Amino acid sequence: MKKNILLIGMPGCGKSSIGKALSKSMDLKYIDMDDYIEKKTGKAISELFEKGEDYFRDIETECAKEISNMENMLISAGGGIILRKENMDFLKKTSTVIFINRSVKNLLKSKNLGANRPLLKDNENHIYKLYNDRIGLYKKYADIEVDNNGYFKNCVEEIMRKIR
Numbered sequence: 479m480k481k482n483i484l485l486i487g488m489p490g491c492g493k494s495s496i497g498k499a500l501s502k503s504m505d506l507k508y509i510d511m512d513d514y515i516e517k518k519t520g521k522a523i524s525e526l527f528e529k530g531e532d533y534f535r536d537i538e539t540e541c542a543k544e545i546s547n548m549e550n551m552l553i554s555a556g557g558g559i560i561l562r563k564e565n566m567d568f569l570k571k572t573s574t575v576i577f578i579n580r581s582v583k584n585l586l587k588s589k590n591l592g593a594n595r596p597l598l599k600d601n602e603n604h605i606y607k608l609y610n611d612r613i614g615l616y617k618k619y620a621d622i623e624v625d626n627n628g629y630f631k632n633c634v635e636e637i638m639r640k641i642r
């Protein structure tokens with residue numbers, strides 16, 4: 479088995495909730511890539527986006543390289559990690575990749591979906607286009623796909639079963 483587990487999926491699909499539970503069950507250290515970026519730069523994701531999406535994505539790629547060198551981690555990725563092949567080439571070397579798929583209807587139930595997500599702040603319904611644009615990439619990079627439209631506890635158990 480690879481050293482790390484990487485969770486990918488749309489904003490609000492359950493990466494943090496599922497990742498924290500999974501990290502405890504599997505005795506891995508939990509790391510959130512957006513938090514890592516904010517700590518490294520001393521800036522909020524929204525501030526980094528003010529300099530343009532490319533500016534943010536370059537920092538995200540730099541952090542993906544750094545994190546790919548770590549061991550025994552449960553990594554919760556930013557929703558857009560799959561947009562650059564380079565990110566996934568690095569991360570897939572050391573991580574088993576799990577795509578958490580949640581329907582847009584359920585994603586929209588998350589409170590304040592646009593609040594800390596620059597790509598959705600003007601219109602939460604932009605999530606339909608993001609989902610359609612990205613679904614193929616999430617599936618392409620995933621070693622395992624799980625559905626998170628029921629109880630998230632079931633999703634954690636399904637991942638534990640599939641990963642062994």
Ligand SMILES: Nc1ncnc2c1ncn2[C@@H]1O[C@H](COP(=O)(O)OP(=O)(O)OP(=O)(O)O)[C@@H](O)[C@H]1O
Pocket residue numbers: 487488489490491492493494495496554557588589626627628629630631
């Ligand atoms: N299966 C589920 N049933 C009910 N609520 C859920 C489920 N999965 C996730 N949620 C809720 O959706 C919201 C987003 O979940 P979470 O923060 O874990 O997602 P995320 O992918 O980490 O989001 P982000 O893009 O902000 O990092 C939370 O309020 C969480 O409780």
Ligand SMILES: O=C(O)C1=C[C@@H](O)[C@@H](O)[C@H](O)C1
Pocket residue numbers: 488489512523555556557558559594595596597
């Ligand atoms: O889906 C995305 O492109 C993003 C999701 C967030 O996790 C952050 O990484 C940022 O807001 C970009």
Ligand SMILES: [Mg+2]
Pocket residue numbers: 493494495510554
């Ligand atoms: Mg999260």
